[in-house]
Amino acid sequence: MKVLIADAFPKSRLADLEALGLAVEHRPDLPAAELADAARDAAVLVVRSKQVPAAVFERARALSLVVRAGAGVNTIDVAAASRRGVYVSNCPGQNAVAVAELTLGLLLALDRRIPDNVAALREGRWDKKGFSAARGLFGRTLGIAGLGTIGREVAARARGFGMRVVAWSRSLDDARAKALGVERAPDLVSLARGCDALSIHLALKPETRGAISREVLEALPAGALLVNTARAEVVDQAALLERVRAGRLRVGADVHAGEPEGGKAEFRSELATLPGAYGTHHIGASTEQAQEAIAAETVRIVASFVRTGAVPNCVNVAKRTPARARLVVRHYDKVGVLANVLGEIRNAGINAQQIENTVFDEAVAASCVIALDEAPDEALLERIRARADEVVSAECFLV
Numbered sequence: 001m002k003v004l005i006a007d008a009f010p011k012s013r014l015a016d017l018e019a020l021g022l023a024v025e026h027r028p029d030l031p032a033a034e035l036a037d038a039a040r041d042a043a044v045l046v047v048r049s050k051q052v053p054a055a056v057f058e059r060a061r062a063l064s065l066v067v068r069a070g071a072g073v074n075t076i077d078v079a080a081a082s083r084r085g086v087y088v089s090n091c092p093g094q095n096a097v098a099v100a101e102l103t104l105g106l107l108l109a110l111d112r113r114i115p116d117n118v119a120a121l122r123e124g125r126w127d128k129k130g131f132s133a134a135r136g137l138f139g140r141t142l143g144i145a146g147l148g149t150i151g152r153e154v155a156a157r158a159r160g161f162g163m164r165v166v167a168w169s170r171s172l173d174d175a176r177a178k179a180l181g182v183e184r185a186p187d188l189v190s191l192a193r194g195c196d197a198l199s200i201h202l203a204l205k206p207e208t209r210g211a212i213s214r215e216v217l218e219a220l221p222a223g224a225l226l227v228n229t230a231r232a233e234v235v236d237q238a239a240l241l242e243r244v245r246a247g248r249l250r251v252g253a254d255v256h257a258g259e260p261e262g263g264k265a266e267f268r269s270e271l272a273t274l275p276g277a278y279g280t281h282h283i284g285a286s287t288e289q290a291q292e293a294i295a296a297e298t299v300r301i302v303a304s305f306v307r308t309g310a311v312p313n314c315v316n317v318a319k320r321t322p323a324r325a326r327l328v329v330r331h332y333d334k335v336g337v338l339a340n341v342l343g344e345i346r347n348a349g350i351n352a353q354q355i356e357n358t359v360f361d362e363a364v365a366a367s368c369v370i371a372l373d374e375a376p377d378e379a380l381l382e383r384i385r386a387r388a389d390e391v392v393s394a395e396c397f398l399v
């Protein structure tokens with residue numbers, strides 16, 4: 001079974017994958033255009049920010065699992081994977097501390113203009129007067145959009161700096177906000193209106209694309225700081241450029257519209273060239289600690305899949321299927337028993353959607369739970385029960 005790792009991955013963890021009996025192909029510099037061909041005979045594909053488009057799922061017939069060695073799965077055509085029955089999983093939380101550290105770094109850098117300080121001295125210019133205009137973070141209000149794993153790590157660190165933290169998150173209620181030591185804003189515009197700095201930690205989904213809209217950006221007070229370590233597409237980039245150009249907003253951005261997928265490339269970001277913006281190279285997750293944790297989690301996911309078929313952190317298994325009934329068949333653990341039960345179900349024109357068979361001690365008997373898209377009638381249950389030398393009992397529950 002082949003595992004293709006199509007992005008950077010710590011060498012020390014490649015041996016762990018080989019120890020699972022897998023043929024590991026590590027191609028960190030694989031051009032995106034060649035991914036579909038390279039993955040053709042792979043059962044498992046591991047990627048960081050490399051795009052995995054529908055073409056990969058159409059070509060790679062052996063592919064069963066794609067692991068996003070990171071958090072955001074927006075780079076993978078998850079819907080195309082689902083249509084082909086390919087599991088997609090990620091490594092949630094494993095790089096959250098690293099991203100939170102960069103977020104605080106960008107906040108401090110913006111407040112004290114650290115990159116410009118450094119650049120001026122490199123150019124032989126002393127400007128203590130000009131660079132003394134910082135406001136300071138202590139006592140200021142930090143707004144957090146998206147109080148997921150990274151948002152919570154940022155909140156904890158911001159409180160350490162003496163900041164007041166207010167958050168908006170889709171399922172945040174007052175009790176949870178209190179438990180997390182933050183205040184709750186009712187919506188993104190109210191959040192923006194009341195903060196000195198806004199940090200964005202929303203996953204990119206169809207519902208969050210452009211969520212930091214022109215209206216939200218305009219609600220930020222003049223001179224506010226904005227840090228985006230999530231995804232560029234969550235923010236209205238045209239409105240953002242206007243606000244920064246007008247000197248109304250200063251921005252720290254780790255993520256950029258149209259940024260390259262790989263480690264080195266020619267890239268120009270209009271935003272990052274503006275004096276009011278500091279751009280970093282999508283390095284939020286790129287600490288040794290985070291990459292080691294991500295690699296260990298990737299190995300755990302692949303090991304679980306190879307050994308048991310279970311996929312930890314799977315993001316595309318249906319939360320609700322069209323199943324209307326659950327048939328529980330206790331049966332003898334013999335050749336052909338399940339095929340015969342399924343044959344009866346097929347003959348009744350019912351679709352078996354999920355099947356889970358559990359074998360009991362001594363492997364004499366087993367219990368099979370079959371989710372059906374339609375409840376079987378009594379006649380069908382009787383036909384299954386009538387197989388007395390194969391079936392112990394058959395009961396149906398509506399779901």
Ligand SMILES: NC(=O)c1ccc[n+]([C@@H]2O[C@H](COP(=O)([O-])OP(=O)(O)OC[C@H]3O[C@@H](n4cnc5c(N)ncnc54)[C@H](O)[C@@H]3O)[C@@H](O)[C@H]2O)c1
Binds near residue numbers: 095
């Ligand atoms: N700069 C980097 O290197 C870097 C590293 C890791 C993650 N990220 C980005 O940060 C994002 C957040 O990471 P995380 O680990 O905190 O993830 P998370 O899943 O813990 O949090 C995601 C947040 O997005 C919100 N969200 C998700 N779907 C939503 C929807 N439909 N509507 C409204 N809100 C929605 C959730 O409520 C939650 O607040 C990732 O999705 C990724 O894009 C960037």
Ligand SMILES: O=C(O)[C@H](O)COP(=O)(O)O
Binds near residue numbers: 049069073286
């Ligand atoms: O979603 C993530 O985990 C980050 O964006 C990190 O991306 P990377 O693995 O390409 O650094």
